[in-house]
Amino acid sequence: MAALSADESLFMRSFKIAQDSCSAASILIAEGDPHGKLYTVYSGWAHRFKVLSDGRRQILDILLPGDFIGLDSILSSEFTYSVEAITTLTYDVYNAARLAELYATQPGLGLRLLRIAAVERQRLEMHLTSIGPRSADERMAAFLLNCHARLRARGLVDGNTFPLPLTQQHMADYLGITLVHTNRVLRRLQERDLVALKQREVTLRNIEELKLLALADDQSAGALAG
Amino acid sequence: MAALSADESLFMRSFKIAQDSCSAASILIAEGDPHGKLYTVYSGWAHRFKVLSDGRRQILDILLPGDFIGLDSILSSEFTYSVEAITTLTYDVYNAARLAELYATQPGLGLRLLRIAAVERQRLEMHLTSIGPRSADERMAAFLLNCHARLRARGLVDGNTFPLPLTQQHMADYLGITLVHTNRVLRRLQERDLVALKQREVTLRNIEELKLLALADDQSAGALAG
DNA sequence: CGTCCCCTTGAGCAGAATCAAGCCTAGTGG
């Protein structure tokens, strides 16, 4: 993407409020919180999720360095989801109240944010398409490929090995299966030598086979990467 | 929502290309189509969906009168999903190429579209939360309540009875279960006297109980209605 | 050294898929 103009840079600087950090497992945003702020992840992993009234949890999206949090907050007065840090997290904070002003006076920046929101939305739709018709093994393959593609697209990772700080409970809640089953799925993938797991680190040992399993065409991998 | 200003009305009129219609089961948009156009549904039902390479289909969203189709198309050069008419459909067509111009010169309209996109996104997130952790019966209950709430919010329906032109195959693909199982789930709900089905028409006979089953708090019903 | 969190594994069960028919209704053509 093209660099910002001088004017745009100036606006972004005035737009920003602070830089901050929090420890793993802390709740950055709770569903129902008033939406005053907008965040970007600077380092670490986080996730967006919703909780049903009986406690079951659905993880909507994994947030990586560079991702926005709360871009949709122009709409409603409250957050409709929660955000939890997976690792120690550092992030920038912006003034959401000025989002409308941004769209009005900085159409270039506004379009950028629209594009980012559209990528997020596409990722949601891929996720839905993954959870709806696919089996647990297929979902897991798609998930791992997706993480890998996103990390690579940001230059955070080079080869076929990457860090995966999620617990199996996180993965279960992301994929819509139980913790126990997640464990067995991972075991199966390892037995088939499709992936190797070691200390919160994943190696994709047979990407072609994984793609076949995930029914992921190259197109979807690209769409997810952004 | 407030009425359009004179200037905004003028722009919308110049923005619009045509009004058109198509018959039930026709494909309005196929995944991969170039994105030149933007649509609004005028009358009838449609759905947005994705197809996996082995033919399994996931319905992402149900489109009702007043809904936009292709709002996200500023981003990418191609549609990332397909759209099929469920009933005979009439719709307005707009020039997507001018979307960027709209955002730049009509910030009021731009914000409106952003809000609409945000509601769509929230609906997607509700859908994901519905499909991830919930059982088939719970999903169905949530789905029927959701349809009802959306139709009511638009004044398309008054009491607890509403038309539901979807086939059971549609519902199956929306909920992420099989056709056969959809049939059994509907039967169960009827036996428990929670809903009544008759000729593509649904009556919610016990909304409180349905909400309990769907684990839907009032908040989520509201969010979905938009 | 104990505790907490996470991972692992087994046994049994159930929700949902698959396979396989048969039915009903509306539309079509002879």
Place this chain on the structure above:
DNA sequence: CCACTAGGCTTGATTCTGCTCAAGGGGACG
């Protein structure tokens, strides 16, 4: 006007994926 057809609905029997319950293991940290 009736026979035929096609699409959608219904139901049973069987299989299997994924859930639940239950227990034990291992590492990190105070």
